[in-house]
Amino acid sequence: MTGYIEDIGSYFLMLKRTFGSFTKRSVLKELILKEIDDLIIGSLGIVVFISFFVGGVISIQTALNVSNPIIPKSLIGFATRQSIILEFAPTFMSIIMAGKVGSFITSSIGSMRVTEQIDALEVMGINSLNYLVFPKIIALLCFPFVIALAMFIGICGGLLAGVYGGFITYTDFTAGLQEDFEPFHLVYAFIKTFVFAFILATVPSWQGYYMKGGALEVGKASTNSFVWTSVLIILANFIITQLLLS
Amino acid sequence: MIKVDNIKKRFGEEEILKGISTVFHKGKTNLIIGQSGSGKTVMLKCLLGLFKPEEGLIYYEEKAIQHMNEEQQRDLREEIGMLFQGGALFDSMNIEENVMFPLRMFTKQKKSEMLDRVNEVLSRVNLEGVNKKYPAEISGGMQKRVSIARAIVNRPKYLFCDEPNSGLDPKTATVIDNLIQEITHEFDITTVVVTHDMNSVMEIGENIVFLKNGVLVWQGNNTDIFNTDNVDVTDFVYSSDLFKKIREIQLKER
Structure with a gap:
């Protein structure tokens, strides 16, 4: 128990140091652009691929479970939209990103720890946390754009699978998409996304920064990073949903 | 001091x-x-x-x-300049960027001035023509020399x-x-x-x-260490066969 309390304490101390003693502005600008390239642009391919097919699967499964003629076919479009906007894009895409981006962050910072590169930064008088973690936090502020893309591609996937699979017409699907649309659901989804982005940037960084040992421990830290990031995303999802929707 | x-x-x-x-x-x-x-x-x-x-x-x-x-x-x-055991060069930067790093962080020099200084220190550690290589592409000894160059670049x-x-x-x-x-x-x-x-x-x-x-x-x-009678030091110094032989020769000469 005391171990967990110490971990929570060191996480918040890390955050405090991350936002202190700033790195030279010109260097920081370059680091942020590099992180955007690594963490955001580098993830677009997998995001598009997964979103498209998951959107398609949601559409097909809804269609196969709606056999009652009283229920309008437009429900397929409605259910696809709601599932993707409310949960799939913000929450499950963030968990997938915890595997991709989170492991990358932990292993890259962990390798720097093992090979004394972090010590080298500290000896030079550089705030290594600001240098390494702050650019990741700023880069992940672009994460909502990734989620917006996941929403759009997911709905396109659902539309194509529904229409070309012969389950629904284009008109019915788009009618379902527009049915009872609550703009606040988008606000809710993007509020969640900002919180998840912060978790995605900081928890894996914490795991990598404070790891001890060698190459094997870097692997273990990456696994722990994925587990803890996912757990925190799920918990945050529950709390935010309670606060904003119930 | x-x-x-x-x-x-x-x-x-x-x-x-x-x-x-x-x-x-x-x-x-x-x-x-x-x-x-x-x-x-x-x-x-x-x-x-x-x-x-x-x-x-x-x-x-x-x-x-x-x-x-x-x-x-x-x-x-x-x-302070520091040479770490493993070199601690930044993997994501090439040799030139590694050596230039302290200058970029702590000085307001123009890039051309920084490049001149980088080439000067790389030449001081007898490393020329490796500017664009990455740490993984050079030998351990060269990595150490790059690390020395990085340590002294900011005087x-x-x-x-x-x-x-x-x-x-x-x-x-x-x-x-x-x-x-x-x-x-x-x-x-x-x-x-x-x-x-x-x-x-x-x-x-x-x-x-x-x-x-x-x-x-x-x-x-380094002269005193071979003449001391301190047991801890002599145990450490003459722990290898080579130095044991040297010790025997020294004692015979005495």
Whole structure:
């Protein structure tokens, strides 16, 4: 128990140091652009691929479970939209990103720890946390754009699978998409996304920064990073949903 | 000059440094030697400010590092160059970017000026034509030389080296040792080298501090060390067959 309390304490101390003693502005600008390239642009391919097919699967499964003629076919479009906007894009895409981006962050910072590169930064008088973690936090502020893309591609996937699979017409699907649309659901989804982005940037960084040992421990830290990031995303999802929707 | 005054460092219940006092001189290669676990690296990290000793003071010239505020400590660190055991070069940067890094962080020089300085120090460590290569593409000895170049690029007053010869063949190790000594004399800086390599002790040991179980048990130079009667030192120095033979010859000559 005391171990967990110490971990929570060191996480918040890390955050405090991350936002202190700033790195030279010109260097920081370059680091942020590099992180955007690594963490955001580098993830677009997998995001598009997964979103498209998951959107398609949601559409097909809804269609196969709606056999009652009283229920309008437009429900397929409605259910696809709601599932993707409310949960799939913000929450499950963030968990997938915890595997991709989170492991990358932990292993890259962990390798720097093992090979004394972090010590080298500290000896030079550089705030290594600001240098390494702050650019990741700023880069992940672009994460909502990734989620917006996941929403759009997911709905396109659902539309194509529904229409070309012969389950629904284009008109019915788009009618379902527009049915009872609550703009606040988008606000809710993007509020969640900002919180998840912060978790995605900081928890894996914490795991990598404070790891001890060698190459094997870097692997273990990456696994722990994925587990803890996912757990925190799920918990945050529950709390935010309670606060904003119930 | 760096003065260490009665420093003690504990990890939990275990006391690693048990009240060490010494002076590391300017313009000399100062060596900290001793067996594994004697506290050499902990002492180096205390000198660098990476570990805070529970007791005692470390003076850089006249000012104790413990009495410096954060800004003064940052200024001091800009005057420190460090050669890590594994080189600690940044994997994501090429050699030129690695060496240029301290200049980019701490100076307002133009890129062309920084490039001139990078080429100057790379040529000083006998490395030319590797600017665009990445650390993984060069040998261990070359990585050490790049690390020395990075350490001296910002004209430091203090140079620290942690096991500079580990993992190197004897010939390359000698090249690195000589380079460290030449740089120390050329730029009149205070150099502190942590090592357990007897060849380094012979080559560059102008002021040697011998630690055993966190206690300073002997201090002298590379001539004194072969004439001392201190049992701890002689055990360490003559632990290899080569040095045992040398000892036998010395005793016969006496």
